[in-house]
Amino acid sequence: MSDARSADEEQPRKRAPWGALALVLLTGLALIRNGSGEFDLGPPQPASAAAAATDGHSPASPPRPAGVLSFSPPQRVRIPAIQVDAPVTQVGLDAEGWVDAPPPEDPNLAGWFTGAVAPGENGTAVVVGHVDNQRGPAVFYGLGSLKKGNHIEVARADGRTAIFEIYGIDVFAKAHFPGTKVYGSTGAPELRVITCGGGFSEHSGYTGNVVVFARLTSVR
Numbered sequence: 133m134s135d136a137r138s139a140d141e142e143q144p145r146k147r148a149p150w151g152a153l154a155l156v157l158l159t160g161l162a163l164i165r166n167g168s169g170e171f172d173l174g175p176p177q178p179a180s181a182a183a184a185a186t187d188g189h190s191p192a193s194p195p196r197p198a199g200v201l202s203f204s205p206p207q208r209v210r211i212p213a214i215q216v217d218a219p220v221t222q223v224g225l226d227a228e229g230w231v232d233a234p235p236p237e238d239p240n241l242a243g244w245f246t247g248a249v250a251p252g253e254n255g256t257a258v259v260v261g262h263v264d265n266q267r268g269p270a271v272f273y274g275l276g277s278l279k280k281g282n283h284i285e286v287a288r289a290d291g292r293t294a295i296f297e298i299y300g301i302d303v304f305a306k307a308h309f310p311g312t313k314v315y316g317s318t319g320a321p322e323l324r325v326i327t328c329g330g331g332f333s334e335h336s337g338y339t340g341n342v343v344v345f346a347r348l349t350s351v352r
Contacts (some may be wrong), residue, residue, distance in 0.1 A: 206288055217277055294351055324344065
């Protein structure tokens with residue numbers, strides 16, 4: 133896991149290839165579902181009506197806030213609709229070139245991938261988190277139940293909070309993960325929140341990933 137940096141430190145500009153990032157994030161987020169029987173139905177999955185635009189571009193939206201934010205690391209992510217209020221740690225590439233996931237032993241922890249922009253900057257920011265661990269549900273267990281119009285709030289180290297509105301939620305099979313659609317820039321500040329989803333097997337874990345698509349709509 134990458135070391136924490138202060139808000140005024142320059143953001144590294146090295147970017148991982150999006151195709152490779154799709155693969156490593158899927159690998160890093162392959163979790164073990166709780167075996168107690170209490171959560172045998174598994175996490176909620178996105179409804180088909182919530183799917184994002186298939187061309188990977190944000191659909192028509194209200195006017196964006198004046199200007200985009202400069203770089204500042206995220207500190208917390210809040211999703212009121214599913215009672216998420218979690219600290220955010222920085223995750224980067226490990227020694228073998230894979231993207232680190234947040235430590236699974238902490239169920240209420242999200243990770244911001246430092247190879248992408250910070251939330252609120254122009255481009256697509258990426259926040260990942262576990263759906264569960266061996267003890268039960270984790271930070272993004274309820275991600276698949278979100279709906280278009282729900283909001284995600286990201287508190288940043290500079291004291292500002294970037295507020296994103298969800299315009300799509302989908303689940304993608306690991307074998308056919310659309311990296312460009314998920315991670316590519318739309319030319320505006322956007323956010324992707326990702327966790328595991330789809331079917332589950334004891335041998336290979338979750339078969340897909342739930343992806344939330346959101347656009348910056350305001351800053352406070």
